[in-house]
Every structure is written in C-alpha cells, then in structure tokens.
Amino acid sequence: MESLAIIVPVYNEESVLQEFYQRTSAVLNDLDGMSSTILFIDDGSSDNSVDIIRDLIRKDDRLSLIRLSRNFGKEAALTAGLDHVDADAVIIIDADLQDPPELIPRMIQLWREGYDTVYGQRTERYGESFVKKTTASLFYRFMAGVGRVAIPRDTGDFRLISRRAVNALRSLSESNRFMKGLFSWIGYPQVALRYSRDPRHAGDSKFNYWKLWNFALDGITSFTTLPLKMASYLGMLLAFGSFIYGAYVIIKTIVWGDPVPGYPSLMTVVLFIGGIQLMFLGVLGEYLGRMFDETKRRPLYLIQEHINNGAEK
Numbered sequence: 001m002e003s004l005a006i007i008v009p010v011y012n013e014e015s016v017l018q019e020f021y022q023r024t025s026a027v028l029n030d031l032d033g034m035s036s037t038i039l040f041i042d043d044g045s046s047d048n049s050v051d052i053i054r055d056l057i058r059k060d061d062r063l064s065l066i067r068l069s070r071n072f073g074k075e076a077a078l079t080a081g082l083d084h085v086d087a088d089a090v091i092i093i094d095a096d097l098q099d100p101p102e103l104i105p106r107m108i109q110l111w112r113e114g115y116d117t118v119y120g121q122r123t124e125r126y127g128e129s130f131v132k133k134t135t136a137s138l139f140y141r142f143m144a145g146v147g148r149v150a151i152p153r154d155t156g157d158f159r160l161i162s163r164r165a166v167n168a169l170r171s172l173s174e175s176n177r178f179m180k181g182l183f184s185w186i187g188y189p190q191v192a193l194r195y196s197r198d199p200r201h202a203g204d205s206k207f208n209y210w211k212l213w214n215f216a217l218d219g220i221t222s223f224t225t226l227p228l229k230m231a232s233y234l235g236m237l238l239a240f241g242s243f244i245y246g247a248y249v250i251i252k253t254i255v256w257g258d259p260v261p262g263y264p265s266l267m268t269v270v271l272f273i274g275g276i277q278l279m280f281l282g283v284l285g286e287y288l289g290r291m292f293d294e295t296k297r298r299p300l301y302l303i304q305e306h307i308n309n310g311a312e313k
Helices: 017-029 049-059 074-083 101-112 130-146 163-170 179-185 209-223 226-256 263-296
Strands: 002-010 034-042 063-068 089-092 117-125 155-162 190-197 303-308
Touching: 002 017, 002 074, 017 034, 017 049, 017 101, 034 049, 034 074, 049 063, 049 303, 063 074, 074 089, 074 163, 074 179, 089 101, 089 163, 101 117, 101 155, 101 190, 155 163, 155 179, 163 179
Parallel strands: 002 034, 002 089, 034 063, 117 190
Antiparallel strands: 063 303, 089 155, 117 155
C-alpha cells in the first residue's frame, strides 16, 4: 500500500488548527489504497497550539507532533519535518488554510503520473495586500532572471514531493536554507498545479515586511552571486569614469589655465563614491555572514519532544 505523510509547520496557529484538521482529515478519509499520517511541527508557539494538537492526537492515531525547543524559523521547521517522515509521498502545507487541502488528491494523481514534485502555483492571492502581492511578484521574477536555479514563479511551500526528492533534500546540509530554491535545485521531474490562494481562515500572518525582506536576502545570497558581480562592474565603471574626468580636468587646466572645480562638486563625488562603497561593503558582509554561519556547523533545530498518538519520545 502506498503511504502519504503531510508536514504542517505551526507557529501560533490556535485559531485555525481545528478547522484545518477537519478539512484535511476529510480529504484523507476519502483516499483509496493509501495510508496517511499528519506530522505537525511546532516552531516554538507561545499560544495554545501545542495543547490543541495534543488533543487531536488523542483522537486520531494518524497524527503526531514534533515540538522544537524554540522558534528556529519556518525553513528549519520544514527541515525537521522532512527528516522525520517515512512515506512514498510527502505533502507540505501550512495550517492557515490559504492552500486548500482539497487539492491533495489532484497532487497524488500527478505524482502517480511520474512527477517527483507537484508544486502549487498561485493564479490569485486573495486576502493579501497590493504591496505584498507586488513585492512577491517582483522577487520571483528577479530570481528567475538572475538565479542559478530556475525557481517557479508565484509558488510557496505547498507541494507534494516523492521519497526520492525527500532523500535528496535530506542530503543538503547548509545552515542558511531557502527551501523554495532547494526544492528546485534537486531537479527531478516537476509540474505545476495552478490554483487560487484563499485568504487566511483566521488569525494574522506571522511574516511582517521585515521578515520577508530578510527571507528575500536569504534567497538572493543562496542562489546568485549577482550582487557581488554588480559591485565589481560598478567599481570598474566608476574607476574608468574617474580616470576620464581626471584627464579632462588636467588637460583643461594645462591648456586654458582654469582652476580645478570647487568644493561642492568635489564633495558630491566623494559622497557618491563613499555611498557606493558602503553599500557594497554591506553586500560583502551579507555573504561573509552566511559563510560564518556555515562554518559553525550548528544543528538546524533542536527537538523538545516528539509525540506520537500520546506517546512522548
């Protein structure tokens, strides 16, 4: 019999967990010829999420919970889930019900047709602000243009991946993980499942614009060196322009005896070049900081407890 495991990262989702379980379990009950499990990964929730999951586990032996020792971030929570599932197919889905569990049978159908990854591709994003939709669209298009790996546009973490793909992801050990990029990096046959993303069933998004900005930086620095190349190219361009302008000033002074331009123009040039230098020192710092994190080789996450149908490990 084929097996399916569903990974659900959870961070302060007490308002949606009951409804998520009802809808997802209804879908799993209708699957023929396939055993299924749901693994919740609690990423340091401070509300009643863990208590609600404990109650659900007592009622349904298909459910289990891994509770991380603190908030390590969603990428680490997803990694913990992938490290602890054993199934022919694995589905990653958020608990907020923006990604409909009712699409699971269609994902399974495409997987049975031979695809190792079936990723959800959003055609609409209801309930999200214009700014968030616009910045997300620009980010994915930027990554598509400059990244070393083709990351599908308008996709999130909602996807089905095969056992072979899960094993490949487990072999990747970097600390700074941009999962959307890693899902694409491993290759293997992939196909999009287009759908309209619903608004959150309840509660608020845990990603503010500052977290999204840092998330974007992780993606850019993990899968492209374009910012470093831009620093080199712009530096050469400024150096060449400075050489031409300096030659012009010298020739003009020798031939016509004009004095060197005064203080305002000099300060403008100095401040401009200084600003460019500081900006690209920051770019270098981002890459060096990530290299520093990799050399420490700390574990990506620590587990506080593992609960499987009431049994703690």
